[in-house]
Amino acid sequence: MVQFEKWKIWMVVAIIVGCIIVSLPNLFSAERLQSMPSWLPKNQVNLGLDLQGGSHLLLEVDLNALEAERLESLVDSIRVALRRAQIGYTNLAAKGGAVAVEIRDSAQVETARGLIEQAANGLDINVNGPVITAKYNQATLDLQRNHAVEQSVEIIRRRIDEFGTKEPIIARQGADRILVQVPGDKDPDRLKKALGTVAKLTFRFVEENVSPQDVQAGRLPAGTEVLPGERGGSEVVQKRVMVSGENLVDAQATFQNNQPVVSFRFDSVGARRFGDATRENVGRRFAIVLDNKVISAPVIREPILGGSGIISGSFTVESAQDLALLLRAGALPAPLNILEQRTVGPGLGADSIRAGKIACALGAVLVMGFMIAAYGLFGLFADLALIVNILIIIAAMSVLQSTLTLPGIAGIVLTMGVAVDANVLIYERIREEARASRGPVTAIDAGFRRALATIIDTHLTTVIAAALLFQFGTGPVRGFAVTLTIGIISSLFTAFMLTRLMVVMWLRKRRPSVIPV
Amino acid sequence: MRKLRLVPDVTTFDFMRRRVLFLAISAVLVLLSIGLVVVRGINFGVDFRGGILIEARTHGPADLGDLRSRLNALGLGEVGLQQFGAPTDVLINFGEQPGGEKGQLATIDKVKGALGDTVSEYRRIEIVGPKVGAELVRDGIIATALAMAAIAAYVWFRFEWQFGVSALISLVHDVVTTLGLFSLFQLEFNLPTLAAVLTIAGYSINDTVVIFDRVREDLRKYKKMPLTDLLNHAVNGTLSRTVLTGTTVLLALIALVTFGGEVIRGFSIAMIWGVLAGTYSSFGVAVPLLIYFGLKQGSQREASASAAEAAARPTAKP
Numbered sequence: 001m002v003q004f005e006k007w008k009i010w011m012v013v014a015i016i017v018g019c020i021i022v023s024l025p026n027l028f029s030a031e032r033l034q035s036m037p038s039w040l041p042k043n044q045v046n047l048g049l050d051l052q053g054g055s056h057l058l059l060e061v062d063l064n065a066l067e068a069e070r071l072e073s074l075v076d077s078i079r080v081a082l083r084r085a086q087i088g089y090t091n092l093a094a095k096g097g098a099v100a101v102e103i104r105d106s107a108q109v110e111t112a113r114g115l116i117e118q119a120a121n122g123l124d125i126n127v128n129g130p131v132i133t134a135k136y137n138q139a140t141l142d143l144q145r146n147h148a149v150e151q152s153v154e155i156i157r158r159r160i161d162e163f164g165t166k167e168p169i170i171a172r173q174g175a176d177r178i179l180v181q182v183p184g185d186k187d188p189d190r191l192k193k194a195l196g197t198v199a200k201l202t203f204r205f206v207e208e209n210v211s212p213q214d215v216q217a218g219r220l221p222a223g224t225e226v227l228p229g230e231r232g233g234s235e236v237v238q239k240r241v242m243v244s245g246e247n248l249v250d251a252q253a254t255f256q257n258n259q260p261v262v263s264f265r266f267d268s269v270g271a272r273r274f275g276d277a278t279r280e281n282v283g284r285r286f287a288i289v290l291d292n293k294v295i296s297a298p299v300i301r302e303p304i305l306g307g308s309g310i311i312s313g314s315f316t317v318e319s320a321q322d323l324a325l326l327l328r329a330g331a332l333p334a335p336l337n338i339l340e341q342r343t344v345g346p347g348l349g350a351d352s353i354r355a356g357k358i359a360c361a362l363g364a365v366l367v368m369g370f371m372i373a374a375y376g377l378f379g380l381f382a383d384l385a386l387i388v389n390i391l392i393i394i395a396a397m398s399v400l401q402s403t404l405t406l407p408g409i410a411g412i413v414l415t416m417g418v419a420v421d422a423n424v425l426i427y428e429r430i431r432e433e434a435r436a437s438r439g440p441v442t443a444i445d446a447g448f449r450r451a452l453a454t455i456i457d458t459h460l461t462t463v464i465a466a467a468l469l470f471q472f473g474t475g476p477v478r479g480f481a482v483t484l485t486i487g488i489i490s491s492l493f494t495a496f497m498l499t500r501l502m503v504v505m506w507l508r509k510r511r512p513s514v515i516p517v
Numbered sequence: 518m519r520k521l522r523l524v525p526d527v528t529t530f531d532f533m534r535r536r537v538l539f540l541a542i543s544a545v546l547v548l549l550s551i552g553l554v555v556v557r558g559i560n561f562g563v564d565f566r567g568g569i570l571i572e573a574r575t576h577g578p579a580d581l582g583d584l585r586s587r588l589n590a591l592g593l594g595e596v597g598l599q600q601f602g603a604p605t606d607v608l609i610n611f612g613e614q615p616g617g618e619k620g621q622l623a624t625i626d627k628v629k630g631a632l633g634d635t636v637s638e639y640r641r642i643e644i645v646g647p648k649v650g651a652e653l654v655r656d657g658i659i660a661t662a663l664a665m666a667a668i669a670a671y672v673w674f675r676f677e678w679q680f681g682v683s684a685l686i687s688l689v690h691d692v693v694t695t696l697g698l699f700s701l702f703q704l705e706f707n708l709p710t711l712a713a714v715l716t717i718a719g720y721s722i723n724d725t726v727v728i729f730d731r732v733r734e735d736l737r738k739y740k741k742m743p744l745t746d747l748l749n750h751a752v753n754g755t756l757s758r759t760v761l762t763g764t765t766v767l768l769a770l771i772a773l774v775t776f777g778g779e780v781i782r783g784f785s786i787a788m789i790w791g792v793l794a795g796t797y798s799s800f801g802v803a804v805p806l807l808i809y810f811g812l813k814q815g816s817q818r819e820a821s822a823s824a825a826e827a828a829a830r831p832t833a834k835p
Contacts, residue, residue: 050780058649188642189622189626192622196619196622337617337646338621338622338644338646339645339646339648339649340644340645340646340649341621341642341643341644341645342641342642342643342644343639343641343642343643344640344641345638345639345640345641347574347638347640348572348640348641348780351778352778352780355776355777355778356777356778358776359772359773359775359776359777359778360772362772362775362776363768363769363772363773366768366769366771366772367765367768367769370521370764370765370768371765373520373521374520374521374522374523374761375520376520406709406778406780406781407708407709407712407781407784409777409781410709410712410773410777410781410784410785413769413770413772413773413777414716414766414769414770414788416765416769417762417765417766417767417768417769417770418720418723418762418766420762420765421723421758421762421765421766424758424761424762424765425727425758425762428755428757428758428761431526431757432754435526435527450734453730454726454727454730454731457675457726457730458722458723458726458727460671461668461671461672461719461722461723461726462719462720462722462723464664464667464668464671465664465667465668465715465716465718465719465722466719468660468663468664468667468715469660469664469712469715471660472656472657472659472660472663473656473660473711473712474653474656474708477708477709477711477712480709480712480716481712484716484719517520
């Protein structure tokens, strides 16, 4: 243990120099770094949201709503198919995760079955007398769900990108969850509203031939529904969609008669459908429906053939901008539930960083002072090792781009305490060996050798605990596990390479007769 | 330069003679802790309970009475209101509000409206749904149990089963009494606290393994020494290290408690208790238990130590 090959010395020096280089970017601001030559390392330690401020949202895609909607549209397809084939039916409805329909003429049940089979892919169909039940099979349901979550991630990404936020994290978690982390102090309420809106836009005809009494009594013509208006009141509109938001290619907030409005443009399919529908229905009213609320219901004065139009409503400048943004990014396939939300203001983050820095500095001074008081020169060696230890943690976190959280800072402070444990174990062992009246070289050699087994045992047990913390912990706890693990591994290096190197060099130079521990 | 010595070079404390006392104290502490947790419960934070937490900074020192009356007028159920660090900072927390996600957002708007311009800055807002809270509790319990089992398994693998079981029991002792402490003072138990509990487990095992290592070494060296004397010898041999390391860790933690900020204070308090309990449980619980689990020694085990080592007898009789 008192032998040190030349290459090992160079390796220790190289590791320390390397750590200094990759830690350096942390001393500069992000702007300064941008202006530096490109070959310099630029990675800084990633600050967690609890330190830099920002919003953390855990969202759940409402798959029940998705399924209900899919079944409703299956009902529509079956209705259209049966009508077209002029097959009499009754009791067509979605119920208990399936669509059931009763065919009037038993001779037509088989034909109807075939039509329903073609209405959608992946259906399981059951015939029981005149009643046909259809439901999506498990594989199709899984596919639909998976697709909906993927699509939600994509749309959330587009919406947040439109906000111009830098470096958001949008990640799928598990079967139906999406994690969104947006750093910075942008208005979190606006973000939440943007994510909490499905933004499903449809254009449908208003059903005019319904008296308010009929609406009151619930006597609605087939294929229509009552939707609330954005500004109060309600409208009876057709369920059939003339054109939907999927056919939009652009939407912008603009002004008309000094009122904020949203202008939009259809793609060619949407433009043709909208043109056809408006040409055949001049004089009728159509409703612009957003998330089952009627924004406005203008009268068609002339065919709208250009494929573009304007939505006017009671908009403010900001709400018009937000709606345009949502329409550009597209509708979510299903509503999102917010399961968890954490917002940290930049003030608190800055305070936490300051407190963490002070605690780290004070902890370091206390621990280092104590080590010198206890071990003198050897204590100083241990202190140098401790400084390198902290340097390695900063360097490793910069390179790995792992996130430093507040508990992570606590992990660093704790590592300082635990890292000196390796040195304490070694020094105590050397003391003991020296008491057994051995020469300094033998005592130091035996001290390092005997302490090694113990230190590996203690470090491994802590790494096991940290690994499980990382695996099963969440957010801040994981940050803590990361710094703890890096700290433990680096303390192994500093104790057995760096401290040992310093002790051995001192030993060679001074050739002492007694050990000063 | 004269060096600071917290512990004399050679100590001969008879730890094992008081083993019944130590184990009795520990058993009482563990039972008391379990009783406290059952009767008083644990003050779970928003992380685990679900609900809403708001940290706000007021213009000038916070008038808690005024804030409380404003909040009570909203009818949010039981509202927790406390000062948090600086006199201008307050922490408000209450349970989940009806109305799903929209209900939560609306409630925050309501609170902001009610507090009006007494508040200069909303520093932190956390909403945790009950589903997530329950999952975090579950994950926390799994992480703690797995970590403890894995540590015990490692000790078993590296030593012998008696060591593994003793280590596990002393780990349980430290974790349970920490929970008892949190229940007694109704300190808030949140995610960072959970990290602290797991670190306590890590530190405690660290301490135990150091002594176990020495026990194993002494078992090879002194084959004829009575077991209690041998265990005393091992604990005394590592005592200086135990005290020095414990002191450095405590120094670092004192820095955290005093300057680390309010958010991680609970974490630091848990850690300080854990260091004390973990240090005590190594010699007070883990090592004495080895006696009761019938650790074999001397002629009963295969000779693995060299003759030279066996010849090196302790100079001081323990």
